[in-house]
Amino acid sequence: MTAVLRVSRTALRGNLASLRARVAPAELMLVVKDDAYGHGLANVIPTALAAGITWIGAFDLPTALRVRALAGDEVRVFAWMVAGDESLRAALDAGIDLGVGDPALLDEVVRLAAARGVTARVHLKIDTGLHRNGIRPEQWPDAVARTAAAQTTGALSLEGVWSHLAEASDDEDDAARALFEQALATVREAGLPRPRAHLAASAAASLRPEFRYDMVRIGAFSYGIRPAGGPGEDDLGIAPVGALEAEVVEVRDSTAVLGIGALDGLPSRLGGRVRALSPAGMVALDHVDDLTTSVAAWPGASVGQTVRLYGTGALSATDLAEAIDTIGEEIAVRLSPLIERRAEDDVRTR
Known part of the structure; x- marks a missing residue:
């Protein structure tokens, strides 16, 4: 994983x-x-x-x-x-x-x-x-x-x-x-x-x-997790606690393939609707299938690099939810229990 x-x-x-x-x-x-x-x-x-x-x-x-x-x-x-x-x-x-x-x-x-x-x-x-x-x-x-x-x-x-x-x-x-x-x-x-x-x-x-x-x-x-269509995190005085990351497992001509997909919790409808945080900045999330997620490749993309799908520095869970007319809680709770949850003193942009 x-x-x-x-x-x-x-x-x-x-x-x-x-x-x-x-x-x-x-x-x-x-x-x-x-x-x-x-x-x-x-x-x-x-x-x-x-x-x-x-x-x-x-x-x-x-x-x-x-x-x-x-x-x-x-x-x-x-x-x-x-x-x-x-x-x-x-x-x-x-x-x-x-x-x-x-x-x-x-x-x-x-x-x-x-x-x-x-x-x-x-x-x-x-x-x-x-x-x-x-x-x-x-x-x-x-x-x-x-x-x-x-x-x-x-x-x-x-x-x-x-x-x-x-x-x-x-x-x-x-x-x-x-x-x-x-x-x-x-x-x-x-x-x-x-x-x-x-x-x-x-x-x-x-x-x-x-x-x-x-x-x-x-x-x-x-x-x-702010409410969909409601006040922003800054207005509420809150910040995302969780940041979902996945490693690049393959680089193709124009995409970087991540080892996480719909079976691990990302809704397939997110493909083509949101962006993720790569080492070179925000890139389009192209496709979500059962086993992998693909994002637009960036110059120098390579296997083992990390992409943040939501959380600090990237879009929030509610940002993803609003793209497919649902709520941030659904994005957060549908993650597979097989994905490691790792507590850290702080989670910064990587």
Whole structure:
């Protein structure tokens, strides 16, 4: 394998510092789904801990357990796709905070926690219109009442109330926030201690202060992945953390062939639409097939030289994404796990 994703600890630290300053006093939960957006949990978690991050959003249980193994008990780990008795038992034993968006799942968590003699840390999710699971507003008062009853027995501790935003328009997000406020009011009326409120992800957290509440869940922006069609990295105070590079494996008349192709994550539609960074400057990315990627050759191109396909000094993952009408996250997470992720103190233009 001639390709590598260089992961800059310096850029990650800088992004986290910039984002935390922007969203303060809300706390930043670093989201690490899809193996830290393709950058590698083992590369990201130690740097995040050293930067003072105390909450990690893991999405699913296998990721949550990997985070717990890497971080120990230094952080709170939040997972919101956990179901089934075996998975719930593992989550409870590992002290994972559980996002619960279904009344039946709430009952299961309470039952298993009581049986194991532990207190489940639960974040109730209200459906604010996105319909990405979440307890329906008409079911919310009953779910809160059952939560209050379980808290009195010690089987449950309500640690948070949360939801997702569609981020399709300000009007839709404002309507979602109104539902969220109603859900928080129901919790207060039930006499429960005030839980953490977290509604916003990267975009809303960065751009709309009223959506920040107590905590924000930030994934893509932490890795320097800006939104397609949105503000630039400089406007957001972030920089790309990952830089994808591949070596030249063959030089033909007018092209330099790289040992990375669509099977390793680059969409074939990128051919002819973007540029890459060669030792002689930016060159056209000509073609992407299953096994190789070809770029326009430069004077002196030779086998073993390195081309940067995205990252510092080259186009960003979102630049590539915009060329094919998708989002930067897709470019980052589709890279083959066979490609080495290499953490470095800094990743400079080579």
